[in-house]
Amino acid sequence: MKCSWKLVLLLICLCLAVQYTAIRSIHDFFPRPCQDFRQCQKCPEIDKSWKSSDNNYTPTNHNTVSTRKHIHLFSQTRSGSSFAGQLFNQHPDIFYMYEPLYHAQQTFCNYSKCLWKPLDRAVQGVYRDLLFNLYTCDLNFLENYIQPEPRDHLTASFFRQTSSHALCSPPVCQVENKKIIEMQPNEDWCRKKCRLLNLTLASMACQSRSHVSIKTVRIPQVSDLRLLTEDPRLDLRIIHLVRDPRAILASRITAFPDQFIAWKIWNATDRQPHYVDLGQITKTCQDMEYSVDIGLKKPAWLHRRYLLVRYEDLALNPEAKAKEIYKFLDLDIDNKVLTWISQNTNATSSAKSKYSTSRDSKTTTESWRLHLGFDIVKTVQKLCNNTLDLLGYKTVQSEEELRNIRNSLVEPRTFS
Ligand SMILES: *[C@@H]1O[C@H](CO)[C@@H](O)[C@H](O)[C@H]1NC(C)=O
Ligand SMILES: *[C@@H]1O[C@H](CO)[C@@H](O)[C@H](O)[C@H]1NC(C)=O
Ligand SMILES: *[C@@H]1O[C@H](CO)[C@@H](O)[C@H](O)[C@H]1NC(C)=O
Numbered sequence: 001m002k003c004s005w006k007l008v009l010l011l012i013c014l015c016l017a018v019q020y021t022a023i024r025s026i027h028d029f030f031p032r033p034c035q036d037f038r039q040c041q042k043c044p045e046i047d048k049s050w051k052s053s054d055n056n057y058t059p060t061n062h063n064t065v066s067t068r069k070h071i072h073l074f075s076q077t078r079s080g081s082s083f084a085g086q087l088f089n090q091h092p093d094i095f096y097m098y099e100p101l102y103h104a105q106q107t108f109c110n111y112s113k114c115l116w117k118p119l120d121r122a123v124q125g126v127y128r129d130l131l132f133n134l135y136t137c138d139l140n141f142l143e144n145y146i147q148p149e150p151r152d153h154l155t156a157s158f159f160r161q162t163s164s165h166a167l168c169s170p171p172v173c174q175v176e177n178k179k180i181i182e183m184q185p186n187e188d189w190c191r192k193k194c195r196l197l198n199l200t201l202a203s204m205a206c207q208s209r210s211h212v213s214i215k216t217v218r219i220p221q222v223s224d225l226r227l228l229t230e231d232p233r234l235d236l237r238i239i240h241l242v243r244d245p246r247a248i249l250a251s252r253i254t255a256f257p258d259q260f261i262a263w264k265i266w267n268a269t270d271r272q273p274h275y276v277d278l279g280q281i282t283k284t285c286q287d288m289e290y291s292v293d294i295g296l297k298k299p300a301w302l303h304r305r306y307l308l309v310r311y312e313d314l315a316l317n318p319e320a321k322a323k324e325i326y327k328f329l330d331l332d333i334d335n336k337v338l339t340w341i342s343q344n345t346n347a348t349s350s351a352k353s354k355y356s357t358s359r360d361s362k363t364t365t366e367s368w369r370l371h372l373g374f375d376i377v378k379t380v381q382k383l384c385n386n387t388l389d390l391l392g393y394k395t396v397q398s399e400e401e402l403r404n405i406r407n408s409l410v411e412p413r414t415f416s
């Protein structure tokens with residue numbers, strides 16, 4: 001009996017040894033992938049031959065450090081990030097992408113639920129790999145996630161392609177009519193003309209610009225970006241866009257009516273239904289609070305990489321705020337950005353969609369105060385008291401105070 005046990009043990013050891021050797025040799029045979037960039041010291045240098053001649057971007061010959069700069073617009077759903085994203089989308093040196101993480105998220109869960117789902121660590125890793133690859137202009141990396149799967153690197157399903165100027169203009173989208181190129185890419189027009197996106201070509205277009213900017217509302221906390229800020233191959237600057245959580249909630253109720261039926265009932269009756277889910281807005285506030293807390297403490301990994309922007313300040317004073325953001329980025333603000341601001345922050349504009357970015361920003365910032373029941377406001381003030389306090393959003397004690405829009409609830413603050 002004893003003897004046969006030893007034999008079994010010996011066999012197991014032998015088996016493990018064989019497997020180990022096999023895995024080792026497979027591992028050595030294939031070059032290391034670049035996904036896990038902590039381990040990857042010798043990634044092939046990005047091909048710089050794709051530069052276009054019409055900008056003065058001159059790469060140095062460092063092995064690992066790219067001269068490209070990376071901008072992360074870090075925000076939460078319904079915080080005005082589409083609007084803020086335009087400040088980068090309009091700049092001719094910036095390659096801007098609108099929520100590319102959407103595709104990865106869709107792979108792991110269905111739309112309506114996943115936006116509010118806590119992120120598990122595996123998905124965090126996927127997001128980080130994807131962001132890294134997009135920041136280094138490898139848009140083909142998205143092919144793993146786009147549904148239906150792209151063929152020959154072509155896809156008609158790139159999420160909100162029309163929100164990215166670079167993906168709606170030459171060389172990515174070929175247009176004969178030069179006049180159209182000069183205009184803003186009208187979303188309908190882009191949808192028709194540029195539908196089939198060549199991801200290889202898009203990657204090349206990205207390479208030709210000095211800055212890559214990505215907007216996300218799918219990363220919960222700024223600490224989730226830490227490894228990217230520490231990566232020597234990236235030069236990441238984070239613009240943290242926050243907004244009054246009461247306004248965020250009002251906007252979500254309006255934008256996603258089927259998911260907020262309980263809230264609509266609450267709003268209409270001023271009585272809280274027992275089945276209403278308070279978890280989501282609580283989490284939104286906690287994520288905001290933790291991130292702002294970390295950002296303002298200025299840990300070494302965020303040194304000169306973090307800027308806190310309140311949406312309300314941006315909306316009230318878009319030009320001054322935009323200039324401040326560009327100063328932080330060490331980038332000259334382009335006239336195209338300023339033109340976009342002056343054309344899109346005045347009342348006259350008519351087009352309005354769920355993600356509309358043009359508005360009379362001065363009168364809309366606090367209009368939530370007319371559209372949210374006082375009982376809901378009181379509850380959110382209780383759930384989010386620390387966040388409101390931290391960001392300088394005043395609480396109200398009566399319905400009268402809430403509706404009196406002449407007295408702003410946004411305290412003047414500078415964060416630095
Ligand atoms: C998403 O929802 C559809 C239909 O509701 C279902 O068939 C599919 O399996 C879901 N996918 C995931 C990843 O949960
Ligand atoms: C996509 O663009 C690349 C780069 O210009 C080109 O070589 C390739 O042929 C294009 N693919 C298709 C299917 O047109
Ligand atoms: C926007 O409004 C300001 C102030 O009222 C005005 O000076 C500016 O010309 C307007 N811009 C446009 C594009 O209408």
Ligand SMILES: *[C@@H]1O[C@H](CO)[C@@H](O)[C@H](O)[C@H]1NC(C)=O
Binds near residue numbers: 372
């Ligand atoms: C809340 O109810 C009021 C009427 O009491 C309505 O005007 C407003 O639009 C509602 N707000 C939302 C977000 O549905």
Ligand SMILES: *[C@@H]1O[C@H](CO)[C@@H](O)[C@H](O)[C@H]1NC(C)=O
Binds near residue numbers: 385386
């Ligand atoms: C927020 O509420 C909690 C619990 O009621 C309390 O302990 C905390 O001091 C409040 N914070 C602020 C800033 O008022």
